[in-house]
Amino acid sequence: MTTPMITKLVRFQRPELSLPYLNGIDDAHVAALFGLESDGYRSLREEFTTRARAAAADLLTEDAVAEQVDRLPFAPGARVVALGESSTADRLSWFEILRHLLELRRPGDTITLLNLAVTGATTTNTLKSIAVLGFQRPDWVLCQLGANDAQRLGPDGPRVVSAEETARNMGVLHDEGVRLSGARWVWLTPTDADESLIASFPPFRQAGISWRAADHEDTARSLRERPEPVIDTLTVTRPDSGHRLYEPDGVHLTPVGQVAVARAVVSALAAMA
Numbered sequence: 587m588t589t590p591m592i593t594k595l596v597r598f599q600r601p602e603l604s605l606p607y608l609n610g611i612d613d614a615h616v617a618a619l620f621g622l623e624s625d626g627y628r629s630l631r632e633e634f635t636t637r638a639r640a641a642a643a644d645l646l647t648e649d650a651v652a653e654q655v656d657r658l659p660f661a662p663g664a665r666v667v668a669l670g671e672s673s674t675a676d677r678l679s680w681f682e683i684l685r686h687l688l689e690l691r692r693p694g695d696t697i698t699l700l701n702l703a704v705t706g707a708t709t710t711n712t713l714k715s716i717a718v719l720g721f722q723r724p725d726w727v728l729c730q731l732g733a734n735d736a737q738r739l740g741p742d743g744p745r746v747v748s749a750e751e752t753a754r755n756m757g758v759l760h761d762e763g764v765r766l767s768g769a770r771w772v773w774l775t776p777t778d779a780d781e782s783l784i785a786s787f788p789p790f791r792q793a794g795i796s797w798r799a800a801d802h803e804d805t806a807r808s809l810r811e812r813p814e815p816v817i818d819t820l821t822v823t824r825p826d827s828g829h830r831l832y833e834p835d836g837v838h839l840t841p842v843g844q845v846a847v848a849r850a851v852v853s854a855l856a857a858m859a
Contacts, residue, residue: 587606588622588626588742590632592620592630592675593630593743595620596620596622596627596630596631596634596677597630597634597677597678597692598672598675598676598705598838599620599678599705600675600701600703600704600705600824601616601619601781602616602855603703604646604673604704604705604706604707605705606715609682612809613627613679614826615783617731618849620798625789628649628663631677632781634677634678634680634682635677637678637687637841638677638678638679638682638683638685639686639689639690639844640849641678641683641686641841641844641848642683642684642686642687642689643686643690644688645687645845645848645849645852646682646691647711651653651687652691652848653853653856654792654853654855654856655687655688655691655692655852656691656858657680657856657859658688658692658852658855658856658859659696659848659855659856659859660688660694660726660809661695661725662694662696662697663695663696663697663698664695664697664698664725664726665697665698665700665722665723665724665725666697666698666699666700666724666726666727666728667700667702667719667722667724667727667728667769668681668699668700668701668702668703668727668728668729668730669702669703669712669727669728669729669763670703670704670707670712670728670729670730670731670774671704671705671706671707671708671730671731671732671733671734672705672733672837672838673701673703673722673730673776673777673838673839673847674703674730675699675701675703675704676844677704678841678844679703679844680819680844680845680847680848680851681699681701681728681745682701682702682754683700683844683845684699684848684852685699685701685849686724686850687844687852693706696799700722700724701723702718702722706734707731708731708734708735708747709731709732709747709751709752709755709756709759710747710753710755712731712734712755713755713758713759713762713836714757716759716762716763719754719762719766719767719769720748720762720766720767721779722767723767723768723769724767724769725769725770726769726770726771726772727761727763727767727769727770727771727772728772728773728774728834728851729758729760729763729772729773729774730773730774730776730819731759731804732752732775732776732805732809733776733777733797733805733837734746734750734754735747735751735752735799735805736749736776736798736801736802736804736805737796737797738795738796738797738798738801739794739795740794740795740796741785741796743796745793745801747809749801749804749805752753752805752808754813755807756773756808756809757812761812761814763784768785771814771815771817772797772814772815772817772858773809773812773814773815773816773817774816774817774819774847774851775802775805775809775810775817775818775820775845776802776805776819776823777796777802777807777819777820777822777823777839777847778799778802778820778821778823779797779799779802779824779825779832779836779837780825780826780831780832781797781798781799781835781836782795782825782834782836782855783825783832783834783835783836784796784836784837785836787806787834787835787836789835790835797837798835801802801821802820806818806820807827815854815858817846817851817854818854819850819851822846822847822849822850823839823846823847824829824841828843829842829843829846830843831846
């Protein structure tokens with residue numbers, strides 16, 4: 587039986603990536619982790635695929651967006667990898683929308699998009715698995731990390747990963763990732779956060795965890811000091827925009843929020859062409 591919680595888990599969790607020893611596991615076993623039969627699990631995945639594709643098709647009705655997709659700097663046959671956390675692992679994420687934008691608008695270019703984002707990942711977690719880029723050999727890496735580093739133990743507690751360590755990890759991620767793959771690297775800032783929703787979300791209160799928008803600002807500022815291209819997704823996800831960009835937890839974006847990020851990503855990448 588599919589419940590709202592199971593639907594949410596399937597939307598954000600990819601066990602085969604968060605648990606590397608499950609590599610090659612079949613749908614039946616993954617479905618069982620969610621308490622589902624294979625058909626129910628596949629049905630949910632297909633529903634999310636349909637929704638992400640519909641969001642892309644809707645964006646392509648706008649001439650400006652269609653023209654930007656035409657100018658995205660991915661050569662025919664290019665491999666594009668995403669590294670990140672739940673903001674990217676989301677089956678309705680900006681990266682999944684980008685996948686469908688390219689499939690719908692540039693089907694003949696056979697550009698491959700591989701989503702390696704892991705919900706809950708910190709920069710430290712991602713650094714431990716950076717060797718995957720040596721196997722995947724992407725032409726481009728789009729990396730959005732830092733929100734989980736900034737998780738705090740209590741409203742006024744310490745960060746899980748200090749700001750200094752986050753900046754250090756970002757540098758090592760880039761240097762090792764490029765050394766292993768030769769890919770062109772693009773950063774995405776963390777999205778913003780709705781502190782009022784975070785403070786009132788029961789599971790976070792029970793777990794004694796919180797986030798501060800100012801920490802995401804600090805991470806964005808640190809990224810802007812780097813020489814690589816940086817796409818600003820923080821500004822377009824301000825919680826006071828009035829567009830219901832956040833789920834009730836104040837951390838995860840709604841589908842509307844993911845579309846806003848997709849717009850920013852497409853615009854910024856097109857400008858790099």
